Amino acid sequence: MKPKLCREPIPSGALVDYWTDALEESASAKLEEHLFTCGSCTDRMARVASMARGVGRLGRGGVRIMLTKSLVERLRTDAVRVRSYTIDTGGSVSCTVAPEDELCVTTLRADLREVGRLDLEVLGEGGQVLSLAEDVPFDRERGEVLVGDSCAFLRTLPALGYVLRLTAMDAAAPRLVGEYRMLHRPWPG
Amino acid sequence: MPGTSDADLARDITAQASTAAGAEAELCRRFTTRIRLYGLRHLRDDQAAWDLVQDVLVTVLKALRSGRLRAPEELGSFVLGTCRLIVVNQKRGGSRRAEMIASFGDGFAQTVEPSSFAAGDLDKLRACLERLAERDRTIVMLTFYAEQTAQEIARSLATTEGNVRVVRHRALVRLLACVESTPPHEVRG
Numbered sequence: 001m002k003p004k005l006c007r008e009p010i011p012s013g014a015l016v017d018y019w020t021d022a023l024e025e026s027a028s029a030k031l032e033e034h035l036f037t038c039g040s041c042t043d044r045m046a047r048v049a050s051m052a053r054g055v056g057r058l059g060r061g062g063v064r065i066m067l068t069k070s071l072v073e074r075l076r077t078d079a080v081r082v083r084s085y086t087i088d089t090g091g092s093v094s095c096t097v098a099p100e101d102e103l104c105v106t107t108l109r110a111d112l113r114e115v116g117r118l119d120l121e122v123l124g125e126g127g128q129v130l131s132l133a134e135d136v137p138f139d140r141e142r143g144e145v146l147v148g149d150s151c152a153f154l155r156t157l158p159a160l161g162y163v164l165r166l167t168a169m170d171a172a173a174p175r176l177v178g179e180y181r182m183l184h185r186p187w188p189g
Numbered sequence: 190m191p192g193t194s195d196a197d198l199a200r201d202i203t204a205q206a207s208t209a210a211g212a213e214a215e216l217c218r219r220f221t222t223r224i225r226l227y228g229l230r231h232l233r234d235d236q237a238a239w240d241l242v243q244d245v246l247v248t249v250l251k252a253l254r255s256g257r258l259r260a261p262e263e264l265g266s267f268v269l270g271t272c273r274l275i276v277v278n279q280k281r282g283g284s285r286r287a288e289m290i291a292s293f294g295d296g297f298a299q300t301v302e303p304s305s306f307a308a309g310d311l312d313k314l315r316a317c318l319e320r321l322a323e324r325d326r327t328i329v330m331l332t333f334y335a336e337q338t339a340q341e342i343a344r345s346l347a348t349t350e351g352n353v354r355v356v357r358h359r360a361l362v363r364l365l366a367c368v369e370s371t372p373p374h375e376v377r378g
Contacts (some may be wrong), residue, residue: 016361019230020332022339022354035223037195037265042223048361049226051368052333054314059334063315066323068345074335120323133323137346 006040015041015048061103064153066120066136067146072105083151092181099187101151108145108164110178112138116170118177120145123163130162134169159185195219199261202253216253217246220268227272232279233336241279245271310368317367325360332357 010031017023018031035042060080075082081100085093086107097104112118120133138145145166161184166177193201193215201212224245228238248271252258258267318326324346331337331345339357343350 012365013358013362016365017358020339020357020361022358032227032269033266035226036220036269039219042226045226046222047369048365049229051314051361051365054311055318055329055333055364058311058315058318059330062311063318063326065330066327068327068331070337070341070345071327071331071335136323137327140347 006038008034009044010034010041012044012048015045018045019048019052061148061150061152064150065148066133066138067105067148068137069139069142069144069146072146072148075103081151087180089178089180092183094183094185096185096187097151097154099155099189104149104151104154106147106149106164106180106182108147108166108178108180109143110145110166112140112143112145112177115140115168115177117168118145119167119169119174120147121165121167123165125161154184155187157184157186195264196261199253199258199264202250203256203258203261205254213250216250216264220246220249224268224272227269228276231276237279241272241275244275248275314364314368317364320367321360321364325356325363328353328357329360329364 014023014027014031018028023031035045060075060078072082081102083095083097083101083104084107085095085104086109087093088109089111093106095104095106115138117135118138120136122130122132124130136145147164162182164180164182166179168175168177193212195216198212198216198219201208202216206212221242224242225238228241229235232238232241245268249268252267252271258264318329321329327346328342331342337345339350339353342357343353346353
């Protein structure tokens with residue numbers, strides 16, 4: 001039997017706002033009244049909840065992400081196995097991931113006091129741009145950018161070198177903030 | 190029975206008709222997800238949400254059996270109202286749930302056995318997450334992994350709470366659309 005379709009389906013935006021507690025109390029109450037009489041919208045709400053739960057699972061190193069200090073603290077609280085590297089501008093680091101590591105956190109240090117928007121590029125050994133992340137989150141006061149990489153992904157890489165490049169994009173012309181050389185080696189074991 | 194209206198289910202149970210047992214089972218099936226979502230949204234705890242499902246269904250079935258629901262067409266509102274009352278009582282610390290469930294008979298636990306709550310296709314979700322802008326992805330992770338409020342996220346990203354809400358809303362609507370629409374082979378890699 002086909003499920004009944006809703007004549008006035010709740011917009012997806014309202015469902016996600018409800019789930020993130022971003023709706024006014026009266027709107028939230030009205031939405032709940034609808035959900036309790038509508039199987040179709042309940043199914044859609046369940047998909048939002050399921051997606052939120054999936055994101056929570058991927059938070060433990062399942063996806064590449066720019067981190068914040070508080071997110072790193074939460075990961076440590078949750079006993080996520082974190083491997084950390086810290087590099088100053090112009091520096092380099094030899095890095096690897098152990099079999100038990102879940103997330104690799106690389107802290108890029110730089111003077112970020114005058115920076116409004118920051119882009120992060122990954123360059124290959126020949127200088128070619130492998131990826132570009134625009135407008136990345138950063139901690140201006142601490143002068144840090146925290147890059148989180150899935151160790152499951154890093155474990156698939158052969159020995160290789162690459163460069164992380166930070167560029168300030170808010171001035172009239174892009175300004176190089178710093179470059180950081182990563183020398184990745186597979187786990188020797 | 191699946192095509193029967195909520196009101197007819199309520200009438201069958203109250204009248205203790207020959208179909209009452211089937212109607213009770215169908216009511217439990219129909220409202221389990223709704224109550225569970227309500228519980229997850231308001232209690233943010235998996236076990237507490239399952240406990241709420243049991244508590245609410247016991248209360249509702251007792252009310253129907255004793256003819257205390259005078260307007261069967263308002264069954265949805267009645268179940269929602271019961272959810273609200275029980276959550277308020279739980280937050281006040283009052284709970285007689287073990288006693289209440291025990292008094293309802295041994296078979297009840299089976300009728301509300303949790304159906305599988307799909308975690309979703311994590312590979313697909315991961316690929317969709319990676320399509321988001323870096324800042325958006327960080328905000329989504331801070332919301333669902335670190336369980337931070339918009340205010341807390343705003344503080345760690347040095348932005349406004351309003352900006353976080355706008356970015357989060359946009360990112361989640363996009364993420365949901367991606368997860369629901371993109372065939373897995375198109376989002377890998």
